[in-house]
Amino acid sequence: MAEDSNKPKKKLGFYWVYIILIAFFIGSIVFSGSNSAKQTTMSELMQMLRDQDVDKIELVNGKTAEIYLNDKGMQKYFPGQTNQKFGVSPNYTLSTTEARLYEKVDEAQEGLSNPIEVTPVERHNWGAEIISWILPLLLIVALYVIIIRRMSGGGGSGVGGGQIFSIGKSKAQLYDQEKDNKTTFKDVAGLEEAKEEVMEIVDFLKNPTRYTRLGGKIPKGVLLVGPPGTGKTLLAKSVAGEANVPFFSISGSDFVEMFVGVGASRVRDLFKQAKEKSPCIIFIDEIDAIGRARGKNIMSGGNDERESTLNQLLTEMDGFGTNSGVIVLAATNRADILDKALMRAGRFDRQIYVELPDLNGRREIFEVHMRGLKLGNDVDKEFLAKQTPGFSGADIANVCNEAALIAARKNKESIEKQDFLDAIDRIVGGLEKKNSVITPSEKKVIAFHEAGHATTSWMLEHAHPLVKVTIVPRGKALGAAWYLPDERQITTKEQMYHEMIATLGGRAAEQIIFGQISTGALNDLEKVSKQAHAMVMYYGLDETIGNVSYYDSTGQQEYSFQKPFSEKTAEKIDAEVSKLIESAYQEALRILNEHKDGLTQLAEKLIDKEVIFTDDLVAIFGERPWKQEERTFSKRKKEDENQDYPENTTIA
Numbered sequence: 001m002a003e004d005s006n007k008p009k010k011k012l013g014f015y016w017v018y019i020i021l022i023a024f025f026i027g028s029i030v031f032s033g034s035n036s037a038k039q040t041t042m043s044e045l046m047q048m049l050r051d052q053d054v055d056k057i058e059l060v061n062g063k064t065a066e067i068y069l070n071d072k073g074m075q076k077y078f079p080g081q082t083n084q085k086f087g088v089s090p091n092y093t094l095s096t097t098e099a100r101l102y103e104k105v106d107e108a109q110e111g112l113s114n115p116i117e118v119t120p121v122e123r124h125n126w127g128a129e130i131i132s133w134i135l136p137l138l139l140i141v142a143l144y145v146i147i148i149r150r151m152s153g154g155g156g157s158g159v160g161g162g163q164i165f166s167i168g169k170s171k172a173q174l175y176d177q178e179k180d181n182k183t184t185f186k187d188v189a190g191l192e193e194a195k196e197e198v199m200e201i202v203d204f205l206k207n208p209t210r211y212t213r214l215g216g217k218i219p220k221g222v223l224l225v226g227p228p229g230t231g232k233t234l235l236a237k238s239v240a241g242e243a244n245v246p247f248f249s250i251s252g253s254d255f256v257e258m259f260v261g262v263g264a265s266r267v268r269d270l271f272k273q274a275k276e277k278s279p280c281i282i283f284i285d286e287i288d289a290i291g292r293a294r295g296k297n298i299m300s301g302g303n304d305e306r307e308s309t310l311n312q313l314l315t316e317m318d319g320f321g322t323n324s325g326v327i328v329l330a331a332t333n334r335a336d337i338l339d340k341a342l343m344r345a346g347r348f349d350r351q352i353y354v355e356l357p358d359l360n361g362r363r364e365i366f367e368v369h370m371r372g373l374k375l376g377n378d379v380d381k382e383f384l385a386k387q388t389p390g391f392s393g394a395d396i397a398n399v400c401n402e403a404a405l406i407a408a409r410k411n412k413e414s415i416e417k418q419d420f421l422d423a424i425d426r427i428v429g430g431l432e433k434k435n436s437v438i439t440p441s442e443k444k445v446i447a448f449h450e451a452g453h454a455t456t457s458w459m460l461e462h463a464h465p466l467v468k469v470t471i472v473p474r475g476k477a478l479g480a481a482w483y484l485p486d487e488r489q490i491t492t493k494e495q496m497y498h499e500m501i502a503t504l505g506g507r508a509a510e511q512i513i514f515g516q517i518s519t520g521a522l523n524d525l526e527k528v529s530k531q532a533h534a535m536v537m538y539y540g541l542d543e544t545i546g547n548v549s550y551y552d553s554t555g556q557q558e559y560s561f562q563k564p565f566s567e568k569t570a571e572k573i574d575a576e577v578s579k580l581i582e583s584a585y586q587e588a589l590r591i592l593n594e595h596k597d598g599l600t601q602l603a604e605k606l607i608d609k610e611v612i613f614t615d616d617l618v619a620i621f622g623e624r625p626w627k628q629e630e631r632t633f634s635k636r637k638k639e640d641e642n643q644d645y646p647e648n649t650t651i652a
Helices: 015-032 042-050 071-077 098-108 126-151 192-206 232-243 262-276 305-317 359-369 381-386 393-409 417-429 440-459 493-514 519-538 567-594 596-609 614-621
Strands: 054-060 064-069 092-095 118-121 221-225 247-251 280-285 326-332 350-353 466-470 480-483 611-613 631-634 648-651
Touching (some): 042 064, 054 098, 064 071, 098 118, 192 232, 192 350, 221 232, 232 326, 262 326, 359 393, 440 493, 440 567, 440 596, 466 614, 493 519, 493 596, 596 611, 596 614
Parallel strands (some): 247 280, 280 326
Antiparallel strands (some): 064 092, 631 648
């Protein structure tokens, strides 16, 4: 296959110049000191002198004797050769000292008529001497050049480099339409309302005249708000893949440095690059890292680096200058702590709430993440969507991946329904500890505890219906119960009260059966205490405290050392919370005393089987008299005749 002619050719770097120079000097040393002379010994030299085979002897630098043979010696030691072959090179060399050489030469020629004199010679190896002081200098210069190039950003990667001279440059990554993995709106499921909002921004960039002909202007900023894992960053990736305009992505923490003024400098550099490539999109992930409300942290000084960065961002988004054609897309899960100036119209014109997916949304998300999986015939996406209430898109992706791993661990050819259920249990409850050491008495207490939860929830109208109970330890829990909660938009006091009773059913069962309680209800007590505090302090569901809420949606109380209520009110809150929890506990005791036989049967079955399901509760207590309420929603019929929506639709 022929090579691509458009492939960029490698250039000869300046480092090769230093390599060539060093090689030249080393070569000069090696070749200057090399000759064809043979090494000899002092006894051989003395024999040559007695036989008068030596023409001359030169003592070089008082260390090395160079021996030149005459014609007679050449015929004797090098037959068929002449001195012309050697030229100025000696025939033999001998390492010795000056005094010893003179002594031995005189001794060997004693009595001869024409003795050979030793000629002292001073000879310099200029290559070695030059390189001895030039090479260190060259190394110092090369090191200096390399440091300067790296400090100026030449050795870094990305936009602006990452070195000391480019520390004020933006670290934003420019999305490459060709090289980067392209994500489209087809890869985003369960976020239909959010997709419609974002798709309009993309459509504005593709077809601006459709909107500008009516005088409309492109929004300056879009803020994606929602819980973690709901797909905010995925939505931004789909915008990058669909918009066909330059897309800069950066994290809010990339603006934060220990050096003063760096964050503001990076904001300026980012928007400078964006203006040069206008129209374009800037995506700032986790913007709460720099967008927190100013002046709320009393521990920070007057020259807060984060506030300076935020001020520069506010100016760039909507200040004296203009940023036409630059759209800022940001994401956060803590919109309540963002500065009001950042949230106003003209900066973030649109706030898109990316909520946890509902039943239909979860089914669509399962369809997206199941595309590349080998599924069995018994896998039902509708069933799995019902089994995962409260799961985010990231949780569902994790379920699909865990199911594939579980099936592969069992050497299956396809992923079956049970693999998905095991994956859900793994994510919700943690890793199953089959080899955990539990005594029979502890196992009995755990069984009655979990049976107490199951019994009370089955007997209460507004408690969540049970799906599965197990006494096999998972994670940090010794036992666990799975419920299928109603997906409510609002919750009444009675519903919350029934949930508290069901939560305390475990401890109540221990009290009834064993006459004592254990530490196994720690998680239950924590959950009930938080729920009771929320009912009294936030939702105004207590008659004594009244219709008062001490909830702070702005986050200002985070830095306050004072409570928003008096000490007398605090005593009332504590009393009402304790009263509410104790009332729920007494109600749990009453329900379990009435159904003590069923509780015992359920616990014994749980000890025997370790896992029970809804059918086991039906066999003991019968069907629940309450059915799950059908959820209805309506869509307003638009006046446009081309868009017709059903006025009322019912879903399970």
